[in-house]
Each structure stands twice: as structure tokens, then as C-alpha cells.
Amino acid sequence: MGRSLVHVRWLRPRYALAALLCAFLPGTVSGLEIIVAPSGGAFTTVAAGIVAARPGDTVTVRAGTYNEAVVFPLSGSPVAGSITLQGEPGAILDGTGRSGAGITISNRNYIRVVGLTVRNFRSGTPMGISVEGSSSFIELRNNLIHNIERPNGNAHGIAFYGTAATPMTNIVVEGNEIRNCQLGQSESLVLNGNIDGFSVAGNTVHDNDNIGIDFIGFEGTGPAAQDQARNGVCVDNLVYNITSATNPTYGGDRSAGGIYVDGGRDIVIERNTVDNCDIGIEVASEHSGKAASNITVRNNFIARGYLGNILMGGYAADRGMAQNVVVVNNTTYQGALGEIELQYNCDRITIKNNILNARSGQPYISNSGGNNTNVLVECDIYFGASNTSPGAFPDARARFVNPLLVGPFADLHLQAGSPAIDAGIDLGNDSHGQPLSGATDIDGGTRLRGGTIDIGAHEHPSVTAVLAMRWWAEWATDGIRVVWEVGGARASEFRVERSEVGSDGLWTRPLTERSVDGGAVMELDRSASPEREYWYRLVAAAGRETTVIGTPIRVASLSSPDFRLLEVVPSPGRDPVRIAFTLRRAATIEIDVFDVRGRRLVSLGGGEWPAGRQEVVWDGRTRSGELAPAGLYLVRCVYPGGQDRRTIVRLR
Numbered sequence: 111m112g113r114s115l116v117h118v119r120w121l122r123p124r125y126a127l128a129a130l131l132c133a134f135l136p137g138t139v140s141g142l143e144i145i146v147a148p149s150g151g152a153f154t155t156v157a158a159g160i161v162a163a164r165p166g167d168t169v170t171v172r173a174g175t176y177n178e179a180v181v182f183p184l185s186g187s188p189v190a191g192s193i194t195l196q197g198e199p200g201a202i203l204d205g206t207g208r209s210g211a212g213i214t215i216s217n218r219n220y221i222r223v224v225g226l227t228v229r230n231f232r233s234g235t236p237m238g239i240s241v242e243g244s245s246s247f248i249e250l251r252n253n254l255i256h257n258i259e260r261p262n263g264n265a266h267g268i269a270f271y272g273t274a275a276t277p278m279t280n281i282v283v284e285g286n287e288i289r290n291c292q293l294g295q296s297e298s299l300v301l302n303g304n305i306d307g308f309s310v311a312g313n314t315v316h317d318n319d320n321i322g323i324d325f326i327g328f329e330g331t332g333p334a335a336q337d338q339a340r341n342g343v344c345v346d347n348l349v350y351n352i353t354s355a356t357n358p359t360y361g362g363d364r365s366a367g368g369i370y371v372d373g374g375r376d377i378v379i380e381r382n383t384v385d386n387c388d389i390g391i392e393v394a395s396e397h398s399g400k401a402a403s404n405i406t407v408r409n410n411f412i413a414r415g416y417l418g419n420i421l422m423g424g425y426a427a428d429r430g431m432a433q434n435v436v437v438v439n440n441t442t443y444q445g446a447l448g449e450i451e452l453q454y455n456c457d458r459i460t461i462k463n464n465i466l467n468a469r470s471g472q473p474y475i476s477n478s479g480g481n482n483t484n485v486l487v488e489c490d491i492y493f494g495a496s497n498t499s500p501g502a503f504p505d506a507r508a509r510f511v512n513p514l515l516v517g518p519f520a521d522l523h524l525q526a527g528s529p530a531i532d533a534g535i536d537l538g539n540d541s542h543g544q545p546l547s548g549a550t551d552i553d554g555g556t557r558l559r560g561g562t563i564d565i566g567a568h569e570h571p572s573v574t575a576v577l578a579m580r581w582w583a584e585w586a587t588d589g590i591r592v593v594w595e596v597g598g599a600r601a602s603e604f605r606v607e608r609s610e611v612g613s614d615g616l617w618t619r620p621l622t623e624r625s626v627d628g629g630a631v632m633e634l635d636r637s638a639s640p641e642r643e644y645w646y647r648l649v650a651a652a653g654r655e656t657t658v659i660g661t662p663i664r665v666a667s668l669s670s671p672d673f674r675l676l677e678v679v680p681s682p683g684r685d686p687v688r689i690a691f692t693l694r695r696a697a698t699i700e701i702d703v704f705d706v707r708g709r710r711l712v713s714l715g716g717g718e719w720p721a722g723r724q725e726v727v728w729d730g731r732t733r734s735g736e737l738a739p740a741g742l743y744l745v746r747c748v749y750p751g752g753q754d755r756r757t758i759v760r761l762r
């Protein structure tokens with residue numbers, strides 16, 4: 111699950127070449143590559159490599175186990191570029207016997223850490239990667255952090271502590287995996303304090319004994335007025351098996367959130383998959399009088415949260431608040447104690463277009479605490495528990511139907527035929543003028559398809575509803591002309607594909623000139639060679655799903671044979687039958703109509719015909735002028751070097 115992230119390998123030009131490249135390629139960063147390797151590199155320790163690095167340089171760590179903890183002594187720069195610490199596969203920073211953080215970035219800017227494994231830090235306050243102070247322009251990508259352990263104290267997989275008066279900005283945490291950590295009172299991945307502007311995307315966080323991903327404010331980490339992680343996104347992460355049940359700090363209490371906003375603000379939590387955590391996603395503040403605010407939770411799959419799938423508000427009356435929280439287009443499944451829970455002190459809460467598939471006997475939306483105001487609930491699907499009540503708040507568009515999920519809990523996509531398809535309401539735009547439902551669904555596909563948004567996190571492509579009403583391909587003067595017209599509109603794209611080897615493929619997309627005539631689309635494929643034969647098909651696509659709606663049509667080569675039968679229409683039909691054909695050059699041909707017993711009824715086209723498109727008409731009569739009865743007939747065209755046949759069905 112989650113996004114596939116491309117591991118980009120930088121190639122290091124030498125200085126002279128680098129200067130040249132910089133002059134011509136804006137944005138190209140140049141520098142030296144410093145090799146760290148157990149043998150054969152410039153250095154044998156990662157720390158020595160980092161000390162040697164200047165802005166723009168890359169420290170490449172070859173495979174090996176390096177028993178050390180490292181600190182970045184310098185910043186990169188916006189002009190010369192970041193300092194990059196890059197691990198090749200098998201590059202491991204191992205903390206066995208060492209204390210503190212594996213990698214420390216304290217008041218340093220323009221630092222990248224990519225592709226390293228950091229493991230086995232177990233004393234002091236152990237962390238995989240620690241970023242502190244005002245450090246900005248920090249990228250942590252595709253690292254693996256595991257077995258960071260301090261069961262009775264504090265430990266972090268990756269921690270950002272914005273402790274300075276200058277906020278941390280431009281923080282990127284993407285594609286990392288954090289697993290098998292014992293965290294005591296702390297978190298797997300945390301952004302805490304004066305942090306303004308971040309992307310936490312495509313990470314996999316699992317099997318840790320405290321919170322998965324946390325955005326914290328009001329803990330006294332940063333200066334009072336700026337002490338909130340803010341203005342960021344948390345997207346495409348996969349978070350599972352997060353529980354404090356085995357954490358000795360909590361004595362068996364289960365309260366670890368998969369994704370937790372604890373006092374952060376202005377954060378979008380989108381397209382994440384969260385399963386089997388103590389709490390799926392929680393928006394709250396633990397500090398009295400303080401609020402998590404302007405938080406959007408949308409297009410997420412959330413399943414099997416122990417205390418519930420989405421919780422918000424303070425956990426007690428004297429704790430903090432949740433304000434302006436938008437919970438839309440999520441699909442939640444069987445939280446042990448319910449789906450959505452409003453605890454204490456929630457204000458301006460929007461809950462719309464969600465699928466809430468509850469456990470029997472558990473609430474869909476509960477008001478477990480108090481002082482919860484301005485709660486808007488609308489157009490959700492409720493299934494699994496009550497068939498009459500959505501819970502604590504009215505929903506004028508409540509629907510109590512089976513949402514037909516593909517395979518819960520593991521797969522919360524919609525089946526074809528789900529009542530959630532095209533059943534949502536338009537939520538309008540947010541304060542930035544962007545769709546409140548987001549631009550994409552859980553899979554990154556177009557959020558709005560089929561004219562109406564679906565309920566839940568998945569937008570079903572529904573391409574099977576599309577019919578090809580016209581579908582034809584034939585030679586024209588300057589290429590092959592493909593004509594198509596479709597009924598229904600449930601596809602984001604229609605495309606013509608071409609094969610040169612047969613009706614089974616290989617299919618490619620020819621470059622065509624497209625024009626529209628009424629409902630029909632004409633595509634001219636000028637690249638087709640008259641010497642070859644081709645097959646064309648019409649495909650409807652929506653997101654990653656495609657359906658062939660126009661079955662393969664063979665278009666024969668023009669050069670051989672010289673004759674080609676274009677169409678015999680109408681059939682079935684009652685009207686005169688039109689037989690159209692083309693000749694590459696003038697030729698003598700015969701066109702005859704036979705009955706099913708092989709008797710020739712009439713000759714339509716003997717003699718020499720000029721080159722080009724031609725047509726003859728059979729009026730349905732035999733040679734003697736009698737009207738032929740209803741039934742099956744055969745039209746046969748004989749031309750120099752071959753013949754072609756087509757059946758005709760005559761109706762009464």
C-alpha cells in the first residue's frame with residue numbers, strides 16, 4: 111500500500127563540468143561525491159564523511175554496518191545545494207552500545223538524508239533521526255528506522271523539535287519506514303513545536319508501541335506564540351499495528367493513535383490507510399484552553415481502531431479543544447468501540463460523505479463527552495449497527511445501506527454496484543478555493559467521476575457503464591479513420607489503441623488527429639502504413655482501471671488485396687442493402703448475392719470499376735424481380751487475386 115516512491119540517484123559531476131552545468135541548467139546542484147565504505151572509499155566512518163562534506167556534496171555510504179552515531183556539523187546552502195547523506199542498499203547505522211540519536215541535525219539547514227537504515231539505538235533518549243532548533247529545508251527520504259527502544263523512558267523513530275524562535279520550514283519526510291520500536295512516552299514520528307510548513311508523505315509506520323505520526327503543539331517546545339506544528343500535509347501514509355497495550359509506561363492502557371494531531375493546526379490528513387491502531391486518527395489537544403484547529407481529515411481508509419476510528423476533542427472536560435475539523439469522504443470500518451467519537455470541547459465540526467461501517471452494537475457517531483457545538487453531519491452511509499439512527503447528531507441525508515466494500519478490513523474500496531457510487535454531495539470549496547473533498551481519492555485517482563462524487567474515500571470508476579454506440583475504423587485518403595461515440599459518461603478518458611500483431615495485442619496508443627462531429631469522435635491515424643494491417647480497439651479508462659468498450663476491428667492493408675469490402679448495411683434490416691467497397695486501382699470485379707442453399711439470386715456489380723470508394727445497392731429482389739423472403743443471404747465479391755464474403759440478414 112502507499113505510494114511507490116522513486117529512489118533518485120544523484121550523479122556527481124566534477125567541479126569544472128559542474129560549473130558549466132550550473133550555468134545552463136537552473137536548479138542543478140553540483141558538488142563532490144564522498145564515498146564512505148568499509149574499504150575502498152575515502153573514509154571508513156560516516157561521521158568522517160559528513161565532516162568532510164561541504165554544501166552541495168553528497169556522502170554516499172556503501173553497504174556495511176557502521177557502529178556510530180553522527181552529527182551534521184555544517185549546513186548546506188540554497189546556492190551550492192544541500193548536503194546529502196545517502197545510503198546505498200545495505201548501508202546501516204547501528205547503535206548497539208551507543209546512546210542518543212543515530213543522526214542529529216541541530217540548527218542546520220539544507221540537509222538531506224536518503225536511503226539509510228538506522229537501528230538498535232537503545233539508551234539515553236534514543237532516536238533514529240533527531241532534528242532540532244530551527245533546522246529548515248530538511249529532507250528525510252526512504253530511510254528505514256527500526257528497533258529504537260527505551261520501553262520505560264522516551265524514544266523516537268524520527269523527531270522534529272522546533273525549539274527556536276525561528277520556525278522550522280520546508281520539512282519533507284517521505285517514503286520512510288519506522289517499525290518495531292519501543293517508544294516509552296514518545297512517538298514513532300513526531301513534529302513538535304515551532305514548525306511551519308511540512309510534508310509527511312508515503313511513510314510506512316507499523317508495529318510500534320506508541321503513537322504512529324504526531325503533530326504537536328502547546329507542550330512548551332517552541333516559543334509560546336509559535337508553539338504549534340502547522341501548515342502541513344500528512345498524505346499517503348500507511349500506519350498499522352500501533353498499540354500501547356504492551357508499552358510498560360501505560361500499564362496495559364491502550365491509547366496510541368495511528369495519526370494524532372495534538373495541538374497542531376492547519377493540517378490536511380489525506381489518503382492515509384490506518385489499520386489496527388488503538389485510535390485510528392485523533393484530533394485533539396491535551397492542554398486545557400488550547401485547541402487543535404483547522405484540521406481536514408479526508409479520503410482516508412481507517413479500520414479497526416480499538417477506541418474508535420476517528421476521535422476528536424479533549425479526552426476530559428478539563429483538557430483541550432478541537433475546532434474547525436472537517437471529516438469528509440473517509441471510509442471507516444469496525445472500530446471496536448465505534449467509528450467517530452466527539453469527546454470534549456469540539457466546535458465547528460463537519461462530518462459529511464463518509465462511509466461508517468460499524469460493529470454491531472457500537473455507535474456510528476457518538477457524543478461521549480460534552481461541550482460539543484456546531485456539529486454538522488450530512489450524507490453519510492451507516493452500516494453494521496443501527497438501521498435507524500446515525501447516532502448523536504441528526505443527518506438529514508442518512509442512508510442505512512450496505513456500502514458493498516470489496517474486502518474489509520483489508521480492502522475498503524467500493525464494489526461495482528455499491529450504493530455509495532455517485533451518492534455524495536458537493537461539499538463546495540475550502541477557504542483557499544480548493545474542493546473541500548480534495549482533488550483525488552484514496553488511490554490518487556480523480557476525486558469526482560461520473561458527474562457526482564461517491565461517498566467514502568474511494569471514487570469508483572464505473573467504466574462498465576459505458577457503451578460504445580458507434581465504433582468503426584477504415585482507410586481514408588490520408589490515413590486510417592477511427593470513429594467512435596459512447597453513451598454514458600462514467601469514464602475519465604476514452605482512448606483508441608492500435609495493434610499491429612492481432613486482436614490480442616500488443617496495444618499501443620497511436621498519435622491521432624481528433625475531431626468531433628456531434629456526439630461522434632473521429633480520429634485520423636496518419637501513421638498507419640498502407641502496406642500493413644492493423645487492429646483498433648476503444649478503451650474507457652478511469653484511474654488505474656480500464657475496460658475495452660470497442661472490440662478490436664481489423665483494418666486490412668491497402669496494397670494487397672486491391673479490393674476491400676467496407677460495409678454491408680443495414681443488416682439485419684428491411685431496407686435496400688448498401689454494399690460499399692474500395693478499389694486501389696481500376697479492376698474487374700463481380701458482386702453477387704446468394705441464398706443459404708448457394709443459389710445465386712442476383713448479380714450486382716460485374717465488369718470494370720474505377721479506383722476509389724464505390725457502392726452498389728441490393729433492393730432485395732431476385733433476378734426475376736421477386737422480393738426475396740426474410741432470412742440469411744450471402745454477398746460475395748470476387749476481385750483479381752481473391753474474394754470477400756459478408757452475410758446479410760433480411761427482416762420481414
Ligand SMILES: [Ca+2]
Pocket residue numbers: 531532533558559560561562563564569570
Ligand atoms: Ca462518482
